[in-house]
Amino acid sequence: MNKSQILKLLASLALPLGIGAIAGLFTADAVPEWYETLNKPSFNPPNWLFGPVWTSLYLLLGISLFLIWKQSESKERNIAILVFLLQLALNFAWSFIFFYFNMIGLALIEIILLWISIIITLIMFYKIKPLAAYINLPYLMWVTFATILNASYYLLNRS
16 A cells, blocks of 8 residues: 555544544434433443443444545546545534434434435445445445434424
8 A cells, every 4th residue: 555545544544433433422422411301212232332332333434434535536436435524524424413403203203214215335346346335234224223213202202
């Protein structure tokens, strides 16, 4: 790997990890103060699980971004990167909508948009570098589960 590719790899990893860290810092207070008061479904995972899962997923996102970014520049590649950045922005926004603003219903709509944007990202990545799509399947599965959780929180806590 040359210097340019090493910088792309580091930036690709730092972007999702940084986004996740920033969201976590700004929303962490809501976990003991608000989130713990919610009625939760029986399949709700323990709180300690979220950090390691998201860290792993953000690493996979970074690797997949790198696999696409290192490809020859093209319109298709650039659009795929933009769609990736859009889904990452939606990922970031969900934490604030749900945890910071405590808007479970709006967060549910937003996470559905996130899920759709992940599907589009995977399709676009697959056309360029299939491995970049495959390594994001755990992310899609986790966000699918998170969508079901969000819907459960909404149904169990609406008043």
